[in-house]
Structure formats: C-alpha cells, structure tokens
Amino acid sequence: QVQLVQSGAEVKKPGASVKVSCKASGYTFTSYDINWVRQATGQGLEWMGWMNPNSGNTGYAQKFQGRVTMTRNTSISTAYMELSSLRSEDTAVYYCARVLGYGGNTLDYWGQGTLVTVSS
Amino acid sequence: DIQMTQSPSSVSASVGDRVTITCRASQGISSWLAWYQQKPGKAPKLLIYAASSLQSGVPSRFSGSGSGTDFTLTISSLQPEDFATYYCQQANSFPGTFGQGTKVEIK
Numbered sequence: 001q002v003q004l005v006q007s008g009a010e011v012k013k014p015g016a017s018v019k020v021s022c023k024a025s026g027y028t029f030t031s032y033d034i035n036w037v038r039q040a041t042g043q044g045l046e047w048m049g050w051m052n053p054n055s056g057n058t059g060y061a062q063k064f065q066g067r068v069t070m071t072r073n074t075s076i077s078t079a080y081m082e083l084s085s086l087r088s089e090d091t092a093v094y095y096c097a098r099v100l101g102y103g104g105n106t107l108d109y110w111g112q113g114t115l116v117t118v119s120s
Numbered sequence: 121d122i123q124m125t126q127s128p129s130s131v132s133a134s135v136g137d138r139v140t141i142t143c144r145a146s147q148g149i150s151s152w153l154a155w156y157q158q159k160p161g162k163a164p165k166l167l168i169y170a171a172s173s174l175q176s177g178v179p180s181r182f183s184g185s186g187s188g189t190d191f192t193l194t195i196s197s198l199q200p201e202d203f204a205t206y207y208c209q210q211a212n213s214f215p216g217t218f219g220q221g222t223k224v225e226i227k
Contacts, residue, residue: 044218044220044221045156045221050216061215062121097163100169103152103169103170103173104154104170104212105211105212105216106166106170107164108175
C-alpha cells in the first residue's frame with residue numbers, strides 16, 4: 001500500500017535551517033509529483049511547493065521563494081524539504097503529499113506530518 | 121494567486137443531518153477542485169477530486185458538485201465519524217491554495 005513516512009519532530013533556533021524527509025513506498029516514486037503543505041497550530045493548510053521526483057523540477061509558493069528547497073534521492077525513494085532562515089512563524093506541522101496524477105494537483109496520500117518548532 | 125473562500129467557517133449539526141459546505145474560487149478553475157477531511161492530530165484525507173469524483177474508499181454519503189467558481193460538498197446523513205474540519209483546494213494551478221476550513225461540530 002502507498003505510504004509516505006516523514007522524519008521526526010525538530011526543534012530549531014531562529015535563523016537555523018531544517019530539513020524534513022519523506023520516504024515513499026508502495027508505488028513508483030518517480031511517477032508522481034510530491035507537494036509540501038504546512039499547518040500552524042490551530043490554523044489552516046498552507047501550500048508550499050511541488051517537486052517532480054523524476055526530473056527534480058520544482059515550483060515554490062512566492063512566500064517561500066529563496067528560503068525553501070525541495071530535493072529528492074530516487075535511489076531511496078525519498079523527498080526532502082529544507083527551509084532556511086527559520087523564524088517563530090515557521091513553527092508548524094509540515095506534510096508531504098503525493099499528487100493523484102489525474103484531477104489536477106490533487107493530493108491523494110499524505111505523510112503523517114513533522115512538527116517543526118522554532119524557539120530560542 | 122487564486123483565493124479560495126469557504127463558508128460557513130463552522131457548523132453545528134446532529135447525527136443524521138444533511139450538511140452543505142460551499143467553496144468559492146476568486147477566478148474560474150473549471151472542475152479542478154478537491155475536498156479534504158482532517159481530524160485533530162491527523163493528516164488531511166482526500167474525499168472528492170475533480171469537483172465531484174469520490175475518492176476510492178470514501179462513503180457515498182459524501183458528494184461534491186460545481187464548476188467554474190462555485191462548489192459544494194454535501195454530507196447527506198452526518199455520522200459520528202464525520203465530525204472534523206473540511207478544506208477545499210483548487211487543483212487548477214500553482215500555488216495550490218486551500219480554503220480556510222469548515223469545522224463540523226456536534227450540536
């Protein structure tokens with residue numbers, strides 16, 4: 001069955017960077033785009049960007065341009081999202097999600113989420 | 121960017137009630153709309169894609185409709201496990217913006 005398993009919770013200081021991993025299984029990793037979405041406590045969902053695991057092509061929401069980098073390692077079917085220059089407002093649960101493949105940029109499988117806490 | 125506006129922000133309902141949630145896009149998105157259900161502490165779950173297609177395994181009491189800018193999610197007979205927050209997302213273009221969410225609460 002399709003699974004996306006993310007890395008564990010992180011605590012970072014302001015100004016630091018964090019790298020979250022998302023390991024895919026149960027399907028061909030390079031055949032489906034991956035999106036990253038975050039959610040601050042008690043808030044809604046915020047789309048961050050996409051990556052094509054086959055080509056490595058990416059696209060980021062303007063809000064995160066210059067601070068986010070999405071990469072992958074196809075040999076281990078793992079996607080990564082790195083966010084730099086962290087500030088307190090970046091405290092959130094970060095999700096990776098697979099694009100359905102039909103129905104536009106619809107997300108059919110999600111990781112369990114990774115809590116990133118930014119605190120001095 | 122396309123803005124997505126959901127209403128209401130919350131709704132109180134009883135088991136067995138029919139519940140309708142609306143989502144409006146700031147510009148036309150054809151039928152590229154998805155609905156998700158999220159329970160506390162859990163990742164969102166896809167319910168509906170392409171505005172009206174039911175995702176595999178999702179109960180048939182969930183249905184979606186609409187095209188262009190106006191969309192609706194309907195739960196025909198609310199069940200105890202349906203109390204959750206529901207989000208729409210436009211799947212037409214990047215960024216893939218979400219609505220602000222609608223919390224379905226027990227009356």
